[in-house]
Amino acid sequence: MAKLGKRTKAIREAFAGKDNLTVEEAVALIKGNASAKFDETVEIAMNLGVDPRHADQMVRGVVGLPNGTGKDVRVAVFARGAKAEEAQAAGADIVGAEDLMEIVQGGKIEFDRCIATPDMMPVVGRLGKVLGPRNLMPNPKVGTVTMDVDAAVKAAKGGEVQFKVEKAGVIHAGVGKASFDESKLIENVRAFVGAVAKAKPSGSKGTYMKKISLSSTMGAGVSVSVDSAITK
Missing domain, CATH: 3.40.50.790 (Ribosomal protein L1/L10, domain II)
Structure with a gap:
C-alpha cells in the first residue's frame, strides 16, 4: 500500500467525520485546507433526483455568479x-x-x-x-x-456558468477560487444552487436535490446541507 504524503494525510484528518455541514462551515474547511502551490478551484457537485434520458427530466441552464469564477474564460x-x-x-x-x-x-x-x-x-x-x-x-x-x-x-x-445534468443525474461546476473571501464563495455557491433549483424540470418526482458536495481541486470533498445551500 502506498504511503500517504504529509499533505494528503493532513487533509484526510481535517475532513474526517465531517458531514452535512452548513455552506459556511464547508467553505471555511475547504479554504483552510487548500494548500496546493496554485490557486485551487472550489467545485460544487449536486446529485439530482432526475433521469436525463427523459426529455422532461433534463436540467440545464446558466447562472451569472455574483463574484465571478476567478477563471479567465476563453x-x-x-x-x-x-x-x-x-x-x-x-x-x-x-x-x-x-x-x-x-x-x-x-x-x-x-x-x-x-x-x-x-x-x-x-x-x-x-x-x-x-x-x-x-x-x-x-x-x-x-x-x-x-x-x-x-x-x-x-x-x-x-463569470457566467453553464450547467447541464449528466447521465448519472449529477451536475458539477467551479464556483470560485480558494483565494476568494469566504463571503464571496458562499454567495456564489448559493447563487448556483438557486439557479439549479429554478431549473427543476416538470418530470422530476420525489426529492429533487439529493446531495450537495463541495471540494477544492486537490482537496477532499465534504457534503453540504441542502437546506443550508438554498437561499431563504
Whole structure:
C-alpha cells in the first residue's frame, strides 16, 4: 500500500467525520485546507433526483455568479461581418465562420465557451459531434445562440456558468477560487444552487436535490446541507 504524503494525510484528518455541514462551515474547511502551490478551484457537485434520458427530466441552464469564477474564460464566436466585429470589440478570443469550423473539425479547441449568431447555426451544426460531448454547443436556451453578441461575450467573460445534468443525474461546476473571501464563495455557491433549483424540470418526482458536495481541486470533498445551500 502506498504511503500517504504529509499533505494528503493532513487533509484526510481535517475532513474526517465531517458531514452535512452548513455552506459556511464547508467553505471555511475547504479554504483552510487548500494548500496546493496554485490557486485551487472550489467545485460544487449536486446529485439530482432526475433521469436525463427523459426529455422532461433534463436540467440545464446558466447562472451569472455574483463574484465571478476567478477563471479567465476563453470565448469563441461564430459570426460574420458586423457581428464578428462586435464580438471582437466585446473581447472574444476567437472569431470566425467556416474558417473556425475547419479549425475545430481539425481537433483544435482552444476555448471554454462557444457563441454563435442564429445565421451561423447551419455551419456550427456540423460540429455537433465535436462540441456536444464537451458541452460547448451553442444553444438559445442558455443564451449562446444570439444576435446580442456583445452581451453574450461580456457575460461569459464576467463569470457566467453553464450547467447541464449528466447521465448519472449529477451536475458539477467551479464556483470560485480558494483565494476568494469566504463571503464571496458562499454567495456564489448559493447563487448556483438557486439557479439549479429554478431549473427543476416538470418530470422530476420525489426529492429533487439529493446531495450537495463541495471540494477544492486537490482537496477532499465534504457534503453540504441542502437546506443550508438554498437561499431563504
